[in-house]
Each structure stands twice: as C-alpha cells, then as structure tokens.
Amino acid sequence: MAAPSRRAGVLATLTRWRAEGRAADTELAFITREALKARLKDGWAPAYTLTGFDPQASVSVTPLRLPRTAYRLGDSLAFEADLTAATDTPVHVMYVLTRTDPVSRAGEKVGHLTRATVKAGTPLHLAKTTP
Known part of the structure; x- marks a missing residue:
C-alpha cells in the first residue's frame, strides 16, 4: 500500500486539476480512475469519493x-x-x-x-x- 503522504499527494493533484479545468470531464474522470485504480481495489474511501461514489451510500x-x-x-x-x-x-x-x-x-x-x-x-x- 502507498504511503499516506503519497496518497494525499495524488488526491491533491487530481483535485487541483479538476478545479483548474486541466482536462475535459471525461478525460479527467479516466485519469482519476487510472491513478486511483489500486486504491479503489483496496477499498480506500477517499478514492471512491473522488471518483464520484459515496462509500457510505445506503x-x-x-x-x-x-x-x-x-x-x-x-x-x-x-x-x-x-x-x-x-x-x-x-x-x-x-x-x-x-x-x-x-x-x-x-x-x-x-x-x-x-x-x-x-x-x-x-x-x-x-x-x-x-x-
């Protein structure tokens, strides 16, 4: 598993790119899923939140x-x-x-x-x- 600071860095970068409009929504969604693929497999809640899913959904x-x-x-x-x-x-x-x-x-x-x-x-x- 990646170190917490590396995870936070990836989240911060992806969040910044989204805020800056660095890519079209579909392109950024793909980049985000690929960058967080291992974290999604680990079930890491912030990765699901950033990809648009509520980890606490009923x-x-x-x-x-x-x-x-x-x-x-x-x-x-x-x-x-x-x-x-x-x-x-x-x-x-x-x-x-x-x-x-x-x-x-x-x-x-x-x-x-x-x-x-x-x-x-x-x-x-x-x-x-x-x-």
Missing part, C-alpha cells in the same frame, strides 16, 4: 447466489446478486475472490464488476463468471 445486496458450492483449483466460478437502493445511487462494484487449498497459501483476486446506477426501487442485477 445500498442493500441480496445474498450471493452460486450455481454450485464445491470448486477445484482451475474451475470457473459463476455468481449473481442484486443491489437495491431507496434513491438513485451510483455504485462502483468490486469483487474479491479468495482461494485456499491445503497445499499453497491463500490467494486473493480483486476485480472490477461494474460502475452503474442503482435506480430507486429497481434491483440492479449483477452476474459474473470468472475463468
């Missing part, structure tokens, strides 16, 4: 649904869930897969699932099959 998630529960190393994994919210809420959804087996150490994979808006009263369906 969003509910259904229990994860799996077509099966027994897997071997190398199997693909499919999962689904639904998000709901009382008001239209932008979300940036990441997922974490943890692999454990008796031979090797645990491994973790963090991946991006979607950036979308959960519409009030309408579930946002999430689904993923990993290789």
Whole structure:
C-alpha cells in the first residue's frame, strides 16, 4: 500500500486539476480512475469519493447466489446478486475472490464488476463468471 503522504499527494493533484479545468470531464474522470485504480481495489474511501461514489451510500445486496458450492483449483466460478437502493445511487462494484487449498497459501483476486446506477426501487442485477 502507498504511503499516506503519497496518497494525499495524488488526491491533491487530481483535485487541483479538476478545479483548474486541466482536462475535459471525461478525460479527467479516466485519469482519476487510472491513478486511483489500486486504491479503489483496496477499498480506500477517499478514492471512491473522488471518483464520484459515496462509500457510505445506503445500498442493500441480496445474498450471493452460486450455481454450485464445491470448486477445484482451475474451475470457473459463476455468481449473481442484486443491489437495491431507496434513491438513485451510483455504485462502483468490486469483487474479491479468495482461494485456499491445503497445499499453497491463500490467494486473493480483486476485480472490477461494474460502475452503474442503482435506480430507486429497481434491483440492479449483477452476474459474473470468472475463468
């Protein structure tokens, strides 16, 4: 993980660029996401705030649904869930897969699932099959 001062420096630079109008909104949004990609994977709240997402947003998630529960190393994994919210809420959804087996150490994979808006009263369906 980056040192706190480095994180603060990146946030300060991106915030300054936004205030100075250094780039078009879509370009700056891309630059911001790329600069903060590792921090987003870490779940760092200021990174989500700067990219336009409220880390404290009131969003509910259904229990994860799996077509099966027994897997071997190398199997693909499919999962689904639904998000709901009382008001239209932008979300940036990441997922974490943890692999454990008796031979090797645990491994973790963090991946991006979607950036979308959960519409009030309408579930946002999430689904993923990993290789």
